[in-house]
Amino acid sequence: MRLPTERLNSVLLAVSAVTLAGGLVARQVQGETLAQWLWIAGTLPNAIALAISSATAAIRRQSGIDALALLSIVVALFFGEFLVAAVVSLMLASGRALEDYAQSRARREMTALLSHAPRRANRLEGDQWKQVDVSAVRPGDRLMVRHAEVVPVDGALIMPAELDESALTGESAIRQRVAGESIQSGTLNAGSALEMVAAATEAESTFAGIVRMVAAAQAERSPSARLADRYALQFMGLTLLLAGASWLWSGEPIRILAILVVATPCPLILAVPVAIVSGMSRCARRGVLVKGGGALEGLAKADTLFFDKTGTLTGGVARLVGIECAQGYLPETVLATAASLAQASNHVISDAVTMTARKRGMDLLAPSDVQESPGAGVQGVVGGKVVRLGSLAYAVGNSDVTEWAQDVIRRVRISGVSTVFVSIDGYLAGVIELADSIRLETPRALRLLRKEGVTRQAMLTGDRADIAEAVGAMLGVVEIHAEQSPGDKLATIHCARRKGTVIMVGDGVNDAPALAAADIGVAMGACGAAASSEAADVVLLVDRLDRLVDAVRIARRTRRIAILSVEMGMTLSVAAMLAAGLGFLPPLAGAILQEGIDILAIANALRALRADSREQQGRLDEADVARLKAEHAALEPIMSRIRSVADMLPQMQGRTAHAELEALNRWLTKVLVPHERSDDMHLYPDVARLLGGDDPMAAMSGMHREIFRLTTVLDRTIAQLPSEGPDWRTVQELQRLLYGLDAILRLHCAQEDELFHVLGKER
Template sequence: MPRSLQSIDLALLLVSAASLLAGLCFAAAGRSAIARALWAAGALPVLLGLLVSIVKSLRRHEAGVDLLALLSIGFALGLSEFLTAAVIALMLASGRALEYYAEERARREMTALLNRTPRHANRFQTGEWRRVELDTVRPGDRLLVRNGELVPVDGSLTVHAQLDECTLTGESAIQQRSSGESVSSGVVNVGATFEVVAAASAADSTFAGIVRMVQAAQHERSPAARLADRYALLFALAALMIAGGSWLVTGEVVRALAVLVVATPCPLILAVPVAVVCGMSRCARRGVLIKGGGALENLAQASILFFDKTGTLTSGRARLVSIETGPGISAETVLRFAACLGQASAHVISEAVTTAARERNLVLSAPCQVVEQPGAGVRGEVEGHAVGIGTFAYVLSLASPAPWSAAFLQRVAYGGASAVFVCVDGTMVGALQMADQIRLETPRALRLLRQEGIRRFIMLTGDRRDVAETIGATLGLTEVLSEQTPSGKLEAIRAAQREGTVIMIGDGVNDAPALAAADVGVAMGARGAAASSEAADVVLLVDRLDRLVEGLRIARHTRRIAFQSMIAGVALSFAAMAVAAFGFLPPVLGAMIQEVIDVAVIANALRALRIRSTATAGSLSRSDADRLRSEHVELGPVMEQIRELADELPLLPGTSVAGALAGMNELLRRHLLPHEQRDDQEVYPGLARLIGGEDPMAAMSAMHREIYRIARLLRQMTDDVPPEGPNAASLCEFQRLLYGLDAIARLHCAQEDELFHALGDGA
């Protein structure tokens, strides 16, 4: 509501209240003529305001339902019911103030985004820091952000920073960001002063895009609001018919006036807009930006969900899955050589290899004499050794193929992954399997979406059929449409729209047409492609798929509350009109009752602000969740050695088997078993309190017991191995135990990672 209209409504409220009270005082003193004049004077400004409002609404082709209020005040004045006119005027003025308060309360989180728009930046120029207008900032500029200030534009950090991102993402925890990480405009510096190198202009930054979306959302009327307007016209006609009928039948015009009074203002035009804005505001608070009431309503009715694969179901970033090694070479050695050389390459796969090595706390040396062939590989010198990493064809030009390479390539192809081969001094020593892994929150998000009524899950991707179907089978999707072109995606969405309301989720530029075609387009992450965010109806400001569940749940509850409020308000108004038509409700009392109905309707609509989210009763701090996941990363080499020993056991000399198994038992005793015991005794009790229930961690503890059992059995069998080595049956049993331990430990870590991720979401 513009400031001018807000001031006018406040003035009307004060005038009507003052005139009513003053008139009552004069009436009590026996000065009835002055009292009537004051009551009329208080009603006339409200009457004039209603007339102006009706004309403006009709010019916008919107329902002029204030006509009932205009008629009721006009009737009251014409019948010399001046006290009734004054009461109606006060009720109308207070109703407008109440509606304004409700909408402002509902828009609080969305308005907070607009109020926090950066206006200036501190830029380094001519040897000093200068305060400049935000529009003058360009990519590459050095900017200074002091404690308590907003980051003005998107950029990259030059030092460590502590940031409050809650306005954008809904995450309450302070985020720790390192040098080189990207940072979005609009977040708050809550730590020491830092520098950021601008990566975009103000107009192209994340926050500016979000502000444009919010402004569009605040001006859009939802289909339900427009439908309510149409119903409101029917309601107004019905009220006029009831009022006119009671007048014609009884000849008492006061009854007609009473009917008009209780029908003013109409609850239809209050309930739906307030509830819809409440729902949008609640979503914004959880990092789900819905661009308008129409999108909220479509989301509430959705039953079919399309996904893009990369960056939506998966993380969009390559991660180390496994390491293949040649005879006598450890996995750690292969990874270290690859990571040392990878430091000199800006390729995303090289960065992923280097990241994997650092997660395992490997000490890396600086390479020299580096030569990179873009898209193929890198070669150089590491600690006096000639090292090469890259595709199989590239490394084949530097070394002869290894006996295991063909089988490894086949295995990588089955999984839809990529391979990084490593050669040292002309020998192919190993290879790394890299893959874009499924997001930790994806399985949970799909389970919750099923609970919310989504009946079809369809993956749309341009990837190969075997890769897509592997992901689809892993996640239990309804359908998988692979090798899709942008036009093919559009056709699939349009075909599905004949069966129900369709949601499409994506994050890339190529997803923009599909997002625009769907009933509800959802863009993943505010830092994603600008084209997808602009085309989408919903933007997940937090790069997490499970936030869509919260948006869907809030949308459905909001729609239910809106229609409950609308139906309840209309039913109460019709009941009051019936009572008034039969002469049991005088106009003054009717005005008061109608005010009570309006208050009840708005109060019910405001319940949409309190819709619960999918967040758990408690949550892990971000640092605790990251620490627990990092412990699993450190266990990665242990699990790789378990698998390697299982593979190599039949190839070892009989006399070496006992020593290899003893070494494995010692590795388990020092690393794996203490980790699981610590989880059971220290971590799980805290998690159980957060989750709630009598024994929520029972199934996870059972996996610990199975790991203990296998480790103990392995140790006992190792003690009984004869000097010449185990027989064929015992060797098979050792392999079975090692493979089983590897599978259980990996599955258990994956389950814990998913749990830590869910609990680390923040309330």
């Protein structure tokens, strides 16, 4: 519907401009009569369009300014002010055309990805690849995506791949993805042909959901626009009151027209939608899909944040801790069976299981008859056997829990790791133990959200209380709601909404009810479930929580700009109305002045398209970030060895202890210390320039100095050891130094990882 409307507005603008200019020429050449007929000819189409839009608004019970615009044209024609009527018509047509242009530009980022919709897929049938319609693809199907083709549905990679995800995320860099990772429909294969296992149908996939969400976002009337309509009714009353009072006071009916033309059209109607859509476009450019103006305004007013844990606060890429098996099963069998089924699930735990099996070189089977149960797990057929993967209750159903499984459950509750239960043909076959890690950007994102006014922050998770409390302690989150069912989450959200405006962030199917119930539901959409993305008001197309900070900042800035545009336009319009009522502004000059006010209000509203100064922060070179990650990975064995030597030192024989300490010291002096000195001298100055301030890296450099002090004391202590090894007092001193070095190194590396992740090009 928008294209015909835009064409109509363009035609009306052209007709108004041509007839106005033609009338001015005709008045000089042929006289007043021909000029007046030309002006009438240009005015009538605009009057008819206004009459239709006013009637439509009345039928919908929406008040707008179109009726006031129509009234000004009718009054101008009644008084014989045909030139004024023509100028008002041109003003109206140009204002609408300008609004169309502004909204079209603002929607550009929201609609650019729609042209990438995949239509066909290459599916393995028997031993041949056949091209089928995307709608025919089912979870568990094996697909091939050729070079430069778009991934048709969500799924899991069978082999490494190079993907261009810019259509979804706005980031143009080519991403290297490994076997087992989840990929989303709508991404472009930038490398050689890849193979994948489908995890969703076309309708359930990321891209189809985004298409539906963009359509809904573009169709929705912003609450700000509805609010503007209500103000428009009041403004119409004020306009008519001033016009009548001026006529009665002066006795000059022409002043009615003078007041009407400076009140038409109202910047209230033009500026607010432009600002809101511009803010939505700005969010889309940052990889955040806001479904409507209501969601954007909600983000601007929110003061309470609830969030799920797995896949939201944590990265969802867990590492395997261990596999416990029932009698008759091998760990390799349990892992391969579970990973085969997990290929057809988009849950972050499923990704972890699949990636672990792929890294171990396991050959996985394609599952069939896959069914996913919200908040419980996934079921399917693997190698002719019915396999269930998920919670204990889901995996075993009504079967008895064996004694060995009860022992495993007791142990993992103490250690705080996550568990995935695997059943084969109804019998519990194994328990996969996984440990998740907090996303690098999560601590900073929560701090910045508190700074933006989202002061109440609470974890809302179905995970065990011990795991949730451990993660909350690391993040400084004291309000923990653990072991929550979807119904429990729903009740908690309803209770919180009575005290403030609530944002709920989640990624799983079981989060969908809570996302729908919150004032603003935010889905981690890149790897999250389609149901949660559909239920949410905002979708983070990049699985990074700091994008929510960007969205909140953009929303609040957009709201400020919209309010400023309205206040500025209304103030100038009222001032012009007063001047017209006092006789200082004739109708023709008033019409021209009002056009300038409208242009000024819309231009100010378009500022919402521009990046905020906080978004324009410099970035580190990608090569520096990659080098740092590689060096930290190389340091991991050294840090593990520090802890291992410290633990085992009291049990070591003297000469063995001496040899171990010397070997460790060589690693410290030749690898660790040079790395930290290089960072302090070469990398930190660049980071300091990006951060600004006198000495922003002072605390981090201070940690370097403590590392240098500890390694120096260790080096001297080890150099003075006798050949037969340390005595018990020296052992205690060495343990103290080693444990201290281990703790500060791990803290320091974690801080650097977070800092450089934030400043890296990926952002």
